[in-house]
Structures are given as structure tokens and as C-alpha cells.
Amino acid sequence: MSVNSTLSQYTKLLLGQQACSGQQTADVSWWPKQSTWESSDLNVGYWSTDNEAWYQKPLQKICEYNEKGKPSYHSASDWQKALKYCKDATKKACNYATQAAEHWLINHM
Numbered sequence: 001m002s003v004n005s006t007l008s009q010y011t012k013l014l015l016g017q018q019a020c021s022g023q024q025t026a027d028v029s030w031w032p033k034q035s036t037w038e039s040s041d042l043n044v045g046y047w048s049t050d051n052e053a054w055y056q057k058p059l060q061k062i063c064e065y066n067e068k069g070k071p072s073y074h075s076a077s078d079w080q081k082a083l084k085y086c087k088d089a090t091k092k093a094c095n096y097a098t099q100a101a102e103h104w105l106i107n108h109m
Contacts, residue, residue: 028073
């Protein structure tokens with residue numbers, strides 16, 4: 001078994017990833033895949049208080065799984081929807097910060 005294969009298996013284990021089959025197969029997980037997180041609105045380059053608040057919700061569902069015996073897995077598309085966190089507010093805040101920075105540079109340079 002290769003190192004990459006072993007790391008991939010450990011990553012899947014940590015994320016709680018499983019393949020569910022029925023008529024179609026779907027990959028589901030307790031946590032979003034890294035690529036989903038990196039393209040999300042919550043990926044601001046550091047772990048913020050908003051990240052922690054968001055993180056606590058799925059964590060609580062995982063803990064409830066242990067108590068109720070019901071899995072709280074989500075598909076990749078479910079995770080993408082769950083990570084659309086105040087997209088409009090995030091854009092407005094970024095635009096405001098950009099405008100404020102431009103204004104400061106114009107007036108102080």
C-alpha cells in the first residue's frame with residue numbers, strides 16, 4: 001500500500017466519508033471535502049469566530065448521531081449549500097474594505 005493511498009484512507013476516516021449505494025452511489029461525509037471548504041465563503045484564510053460557530057453545528061449533529069444512532073452525513077452538494085454563509089454580506093464587507101483601503105491610499109499617498 002502506497003503512502004498516498006494510506007493518507008487518502010486516513011483523510012476519509014477523519015472526514016467520516018463513506019460511499020452510500022442504492023440505485024446510484026454517492027459519497028457522503030461528516031465534514032466537507034477540502035476542495036469544498038477552500039471554495040466556500042467561510043474560507044477567509046484563518047479560523048474565525050464565524051468558522052467556529054459554523055463548525056459547532058455539524059459537530060453537534062455528529063454527537064447526536066452517537067446518541068440516536070442516526071448518521072448525519074451530507075453529500076458534496078449539501079456541503080456546498082451549507083457553506084454559502086452570508087454570501088451577500090461577505091461580498092459587501094469585502095467591497096467596503098476595498099473601498100476604504102483605496103480611499104485611504106488616495107488620501108495618504
